[in-house]
Amino acid sequence: KQEVTQIPAALSVPEGENLVLNCSFTDSAIYNLQWFRQDPGKGLTSLLLIQSSQREQTSGRLNASLDKSSGRSTLYIAASQPGDSATYLCAVLNAGGTSYGKLTFGQGTILTVHP
Amino acid sequence: NAGVTQTPKFRILKIGQSMTLQCTQDMNHNYMYWYRQDPGMGLKLIYYSVGAGITDKGEVPNGYNVSRSTTEDFPLRLELAAPSQTSVYFCASSPKTSGGAPGELFFGEGSRLTVL
Numbered sequence: 154k155q156e157v158t159q160i161p162a163a164l165s166v167p168e169g170e171n172l173v174l175n176c177s178f179t180d181s182a183i184y185n186l187q188w189f190r191q192d193p194g195k196g197l198t199s200l201l202l203i204q205s206s207q208r209e210q211t212s213g214r215l216n217a218s219l220d221k222s223s224g225r226s227t228l229y230i231a232a233s234q235p236g237d238s239a240t241y242l243c244a245v246l247n248a249g250g251t252s253y254g255k256l257t258f259g260q261g262t263i264l265t266v267h268p
Numbered sequence: 269n270a271g272v273t274q275t276p277k278f279r280i281l282k283i284g285q286s287m288t289l290q291c292t293q294d295m296n297h298n299y300m301y302w303y304r305q306d307p308g309m310g311l312k313l314i315y316y317s318v319g320a321g322i323t324d325k326g327e328v329p330n331g332y333n334v335s336r337s338t339t340e341d342f343p344l345r346l347e348l349a350a351p352s353q354t355s356v357y358f359c360a361s362s363p364k365t366s367g368g369a370p371g372e373l374f375f376g377e378g379s380r381l382t383v384l
Contacts, residue, residue: 184369196272196358196375242311246370254318255326256301256373260310 155180155247159259166233166266174228174241174262181221182249188217188228191240191261200241201228205248233266240264270294274359274376281349281383289344289379291359297374298364300342302326302334304355305378311358317342349383356380 156179166172176186185204189197201210201217203226209218216229226243242261247254275290293300302314303326313326317336331353333345342361346353357379362370 184367185371187373189373189375194378196377197360197373199372199374202372244311244373248369254370255313255316256370258311260308 155245155257157243157245157257157259159241159243159262161262162260163263164265166264168233168235168266168268170233170266171229171231172233172264174230174264176226176228176243176259178224178226178245178257180247180249181224182247183221184246184248186217186219186226186243186245187256188215188226189242189244191242193239197242230264233264235266235268237266238264272359272361272374272376274357274379276379277377278380279382281346281381283349283351283383285349286345286347287349287381289346289357289359289381291342291344291376292340293342293359293361293374294340295361295363295374296339297361298339299362299370300336301360301362301373302332302342302344303358303360304328305358306355314344314357346381351383354381354383 160175187202188200203219214231240261244256244258272293301316303311312328315334317323359376362373365371
């Protein structure tokens with residue numbers, strides 16, 4: 154059964170810092186990996202999607218990498234801003250086993266960027 | 269640009285009552301999902317659908333039912349509500365990629381349900 158773990162569970166940084174959020178998964182048989190942002194009381198917003206054949210994706214100040222063989226992904230946020238404060242979740246789309254075709258989510262990293 | 273629309277946003281139910289959470293998407297997506305999110309527990313898949321007329325169970329289907337009569341709509345029915353069903357429910361949809369697998373996931377704003 155696929156398991157997705159996110160470290161750290163919470164992170165507090167001053168504005169302007171570059172930071173890295175980590176996501177690891179136990180089964181490398183995946184179609185893709187997505188990073189989401191969730192603001193309090195809101196739904197999830199897709200940030201980046203990396204296909205299993207890709208190594209990284211970039212959008213603005215965000216860069217996500219994927220190392221499928223080691224079961225790891227990182228989300229790099231450059232020059233953090235208070236508006237980046239939110240919960241960040243990663244999810245893998247499973248390509249094998251009993252979870253085929255389904256997404257498995259990590260529990261998220263709560264990010265706080267203070268002025 | 270409606271995307272995925274869920275109703276109601278909030279609801280309080282008494283134990284044993286029934287209700288339906290509505291979900292509609294206007295992106296012509298094949299895949300639709302229902303998740304529940306509990307504090308500290310992440311998102312758990314309740315049911316999903318790969319297209320109209322086809323549904324399947326996720327991780328936590330007990331106490332719920334779904335139907336998918338059209339591409340756009342994927343309602344979630346709660347029968348005999350229990351306190352354990354107090355949660356935030358999210359509907360999501362994704363397109364079918366050229367390879368047949370789901371693509372990027374789009375979420376609704378959520379429905380907060382309390383069972384007392």
